[in-house]
Amino acid sequence: MVKTGHWISFGLMGLGALVIQSGLGRLVGLGPQRIMPDLLLILAVLMAFRCEDSRSLLGCWVLGLCKDLSSDAVLGSYAICFGLLGVTVYFLRNWFYGNNWISAMVVTFLGSFLVEQSVYLIGTFKGGLSWELWGGSSMEMLFSAGFTAALAPYGQWILSKLPGLWGRQLKGAPGE
Amino acid sequence: MAGKRRGQTNSKQVFAWLMVLSVVALLLPRRLTDGLDFVLTSLLKPMTSVSRGWGLSVTKNLELAKPGSVRADQYRQLEERAKRQRTNLLQEIRQLKELNTALTGLRQTFGMAQASYIIAGVIGSDTSNAHRIEHLNQGVEAGVEAGQIVLGMDPRDGSNPSPGESISQMFVVGRIKQAGIKGVRNTKLELLNNNGFRLPVVIEPGEGRREDWRGQGVLEGNGMGRIVVKMVEIEGHTVQRGDVVLACSDPRRLPVEMVIGSVGDCQADRSNPLLWEIQVKPAVDLHQLDQVVIVNTKW
Numbered sequence: 001m002v003k004t005g006h007w008i009s010f011g012l013m014g015l016g017a018l019v020i021q022s023g024l025g026r027l028v029g030l031g032p033q034r035i036m037p038d039l040l041l042i043l044a045v046l047m048a049f050r051c052e053d054s055r056s057l058l059g060c061w062v063l064g065l066c067k068d069l070s071s072d073a074v075l076g077s078y079a080i081c082f083g084l085l086g087v088t089v090y091f092l093r094n095w096f097y098g099n100n101w102i103s104a105m106v107v108t109f110l111g112s113f114l115v116e117q118s119v120y121l122i123g124t125f126k127g128g129l130s131w132e133l134w135g136g137s138s139m140e141m142l143f144s145a146g147f148t149a150a151l152a153p154y155g156q157w158i159l160s161k162l163p164g165l166w167g168r169q170l171k172g173a174p175g176e
Numbered sequence: 177m178a179g180k181r182r183g184q185t186n187s188k189q190v191f192a193w194l195m196v197l198s199v200v201a202l203l204l205p206r207r208l209t210d211g212l213d214f215v216l217t218s219l220l221k222p223m224t225s226v227s228r229g230w231g232l233s234v235t236k237n238l239e240l241a242k243p244g245s246v247r248a249d250q251y252r253q254l255e256e257r258a259k260r261q262r263t264n265l266l267q268e269i270r271q272l273k274e275l276n277t278a279l280t281g282l283r284q285t286f287g288m289a290q291a292s293y294i295i296a297g298v299i300g301s302d303t304s305n306a307h308r309i310e311h312l313n314q315g316v317e318a319g320v321e322a323g324q325i326v327l328g329m330d331p332r333d334g335s336n337p338s339p340g341e342s343i344s345q346m347f348v349v350g351r352i353k354q355a356g357i358k359g360v361r362n363t364k365l366e367l368l369n370n371n372g373f374r375l376p377v378v379i380e381p382g383e384g385r386r387e388d389w390r391g392q393g394v395l396e397g398n399g400m401g402r403i404v405v406k407m408v409e410i411e412g413h414t415v416q417r418g419d420v421v422l423a424c425s426d427p428r429r430l431p432v433e434m435v436i437g438s439v440g441d442c443q444a445d446r447s448n449p450l451l452w453e454i455q456v457k458p459a460v461d462l463h464q465l466d467q468v469v470i471v472n473t474k475w
Contacts, residue, residue, distance in 0.1 A: 019223040019227055022303050023223070024228065027232065040303070061198075070217060071302045075206075075209035075210075077202060119306070
């Protein structure tokens with residue numbers, strides 16, 4: 001049985017991440033390019049990493065959909081990519097596990113970069129993005145992935161202080 | 177135990193169907209799916225506006241010097257801003273002279289089209305790094321249309337632009353990308369540094385140069401948030417750092433040429449040595465915008 005409380009805590013965290021990303025992301029972005037971290041992706045990765053329940057996959061998809069709707073990306077592109085990222089992390093997490101934050105940072109870094117590359121690829125086919133700008137955009141994605149990964153341990157810390165999402169959190173999960 | 181397993185199976189099935197739904201959404205034409213963006217942004221508007229306002233006030237306070245003291249770099253910034261505003265005024269004078277000439281000859285041309293100004297607040301940014309797009313709190317009901325030029329003001333010159341009085345203090349910051357849907361006051365502003373942004377521009381010598389020439393080119397958002405101008409006709413003159421970049425006047429979009437920024441760097445284009453690649457430094461910090469003015473020529 002799905003506990004409503006879990007959905008509420010997920011909703012509040014997702015909403016908080018979305019509001020901060022949209023309202024403050026560019027303002028606090030790094031460098032003249034104002035590169036911003038992807039808070040929604042951090043939440044998706046950590047949820048898939050930490051939560052015992054497969055309902056966290058639904059959460060990843062919902063977060064991807066929120067990103068689709070709050071950006072100019074093609075509708076469905078982030079939802080698919082976040083969903084696939086969630087599935088990958090969910091099924092391979094026992095391989096990554098360790099009681100340190102480095103594994104989560106590495107997964108977040110790779111996840112962020114691959115998701116952005118995939119969305120860009122979809123955008124070139126459908127959303128009017130051009131291949132000529134792929135090089136510059138890739139550099140930006142790399143920096144953004146680094147920034148996102150650097151914030152992942154803080155995300156872990158926050159999640160470890162909040163009630164578990166969708167079932168108890170796994171033993172040995174990063175940040176425990 | 178069995179119930180929990182059933183719940184897990186159901187959630188996996190729902191997830192699989194949602195993924196299929198996403199693929200279907202990908203295949204749909206964009207015009208069918210674009211309206212949904214505006215609905216979510218409108219729902220989030222109160223919260224994102226508050227967080228953005230708070231962020232702006234914090235970043236503005238960090239930059240403010242103690243009363244009575246102005247640092248050398250701040251002085252230079254102020255001086256540069258005053259110069260750009262002067263350039264805007266000069267363009268207005270140029271246009272008024274043309275108007276005067278035309279009226280004297282009792283002729284009416286498209287170039288003298290007047291414009292009304294729609295004030296809009298910035299309520300949030302695009303959440304993806306790939307798109308430099310801001311969301312505004314005005315919609316089609318206010319006369320906003322795709323392609324309209326948007327002007328912004330440096331927050332340090334005042335927070336609320338009042339069209340007419342302070343239009344010379346404003347600079348081109350972008351263009352309306354999508355004007356939203358009926359009943360939803362939300363518009364997408366594509367900033368100058370968005371990937372793929374293009375706008376015809378004119379380059380003029382800067383303040384210290386006693387030369388009289390103009391070069392035409394196309395401004396482009398070129399990845400990594402850079403703004404470059406290519407294809408400038410030099411005509412025996414070299415473009416230098418500090419030269420002024422102006423948006424070309426267009427009777428349908430912008431009645432008078434307005435400052436975009438200044439030349440930050442100028443190098444020969446690697447792909448074509450006959451052309452210059454000019455990096456543009458925008459006159460306004462594009463990501464610190466609080467309120468903007470949309471130029472509406474159809475009033």
